[in-house]
Amino acid sequence: MSLELLGITVLWIFLFGYVIVASIDFGAGFFSMYSDISGRKDMIHTIIQRYLSPVWEITNVFLVFFFVGIVGFFPKTAFYYGTALLIPGSISIILLAIRGSYYAFGTYGMKNNRILTFLYGMTGVFIPASLSTVLIISEGGFISVKGKHVKLHLLELLTSPFAWSVVLLAIVSVLFISASFLTWYSSKANDYKAGALLRKYTLAWSLPSVLSALVVVLSMKTHNPEHFENMIQYSWMLILSILFFFIAVFFFYRKKHYGAAFLSVVLQYALAFFAYGTSHYPYLLYPYLTVQAGFTNETMAKSLVIVFILGLLLLVPSFLLVLKLFVFDKNYIQGK
């Protein structure tokens, strides 16, 4: 495996990690708000708080890791994406900042403040929408490059059906992934009331998640035929992805094996995410930047890989400790 392929693979895995943990977090915020508005707050609020409180900060670091990593391995992305994403990127920063700090304010300072719950819930929907612009732009067609000038065509972006289909997919997926995780988490906490409600949310968002994914694939056919053709070559991954989707829905519907059901959801998204990513290769940005052309020098790449391995040796055990203490510890989850 070449160094640049290794680099982009590692980053893509981390981005997938972010997609899952952040989806759980974003969706939890939305459900928290929704249950507050619909007067069912007490039912799921405790469960959501108990999971989120120790891990919210870690979620953010996944994102930081990804963008620092991509600029490290592919410094040219800083030039292209940095210039083009000034506005959408800044919107994401502002939303993330509001969300992160107001979550802490609400959890540690002003408990049960409705404004904070509202901000926390709404940013959970808007952040995935604004972050998905990065992937939308990567398909090409929304920016033009003249020498040292990169220009984002904001109007074309805002009127593109393809762009909106990706935004829709992002939001729906967040809600589906989050609801399925929280259903499992509440079943482990023996909180049947919360579990029943979250199971309903999971089933409600299940079909939309697959349908919106299909819309994205179809609209990509007109927006970026080259990528679409490539993706068809990996259709076995997409078919497997749909298979795992059905397994998950089946388990949730029959109210059993919630752990396996959530795992199937993760696999459903992993397969789709990697089918998309693999067929996107070698382009980092259609048609301007490939993985090869954007790659840093070999010395830097090697040192980054070494640091990455050392870093993982440090982080994986620590991360397992968190899971052991807060996700797999029955007494903690049940609030004992």
Next chain:
Amino acid sequence: MMFENNMAMYSRYLTELTLAFHIIFATIGVGVPLMIALAHWIGLRKKDPHFLLLARRWSRGFVITVAVGVVTGTAIGLQLSLLWPNFMELAGQVIALPLFMETFAFFFEAIFLGIYLYTWNRFKNPYYHFGLLIPVIIGSSMSAVFITIVNAFMNAPQGFELKNGVITNIQPLVAMFNPATPTKVAHVLSSAYMTSAFVLASIAAFHLLKGSKHVYHKKAFHLTMIAALIFSVTTALVGDLSGKYLGKYQPEKLAAAEWHFETDDKAPLVLFGVLNEEQEVKNALKIPYALSILVGAKPSAEVIGLNEYPEDERPPLYVHYLFDLMVTIGIFLAGLAFLYAALIQWKQKFAYNKWFLRLSVISGGLALIAIEIGWIFAEVGRQPWILRGYMKTIEGATTSAHVDILLAAFGFLYAALGAGSIIILRKMFKTNTAEAELKELGL
């Protein structure tokens, strides 16, 4: 060209705004874990519940500042690429390594801080719980180390060759351990520890000043003031080394800070004063030979003057005031902490004298002001360069429009975050005072 100048200017303003806000939380984020650990350790060793409660209350407040630090840190991390894409494309090839390391350090800290906060009384052996603070301290201090290394590289770039815009012969470790790294890293760490100690001392002094005679606040005041004394002395020593570094590797920065125009031996240290139209220093306090001694450790050492540099490569001269103000505040604070140590030794009751407490209450704010000024001096003193000798700030900035609108948007954001933190922190500690909590514990 005019348009690009404008965008570069707004990019600078926005970066300044983000960092000016972030640096408060970053400084607290680096220093306070160490203070929490000190209190926690003393509490365990002496079986003193006051110190344990102190650690617990500090860590509760700390979470709020960490939250704001995390989100503004994410902001500046992304803004580096959004506002300075040309700089990051070039420098990223050489200095990406410490940036990458920083995310690991930060990850490490985030994980263990989460565990520490949620596991009070969960371990049978309380020392296990204390042990969780060690990775938090390592993570937060190493974050500061790695980020400061990137900044040091901007001041003293090395470890690569640049020919016709192409970078070759890259040595990431040589780039990291550039001449500016040792003094910069030491200065950032020691001043962060010092500032955090003073900020916490201010809180204790505030309660004592308001009439609380509780031993809890006296213990807090004692611990923080003694820590502040140690870290101020360290910071002063490191400051001296930083002066020597500047004299040797970045003479134009020191010369601008000292209004030292002609290369000369037996150079005096210029304090405050004004410049007249002929660029002569008026009304300043001059300490003979002091600049030569600072740079070369002897009165006859030669100090390079600003006139050796072309006019368009000189930093703005107002950095002189920033430098002087930073040093003045530093000396004042060190004196205050020293006075406390002397009083507590010989004249205990004067340590709780109203005027002394009033000065102590403002010490935290002063220390933060010194951090801000010192950082502005470090950045403005490097101008016009973003990467000294290789890339000017204006060349590094984004070419896209609308930075001015973003400046306003982020201004609102930071105002909201700042106000939010103050409201929440006040509410947290006003509704649940230390006295009430001690009573609850039966003390």
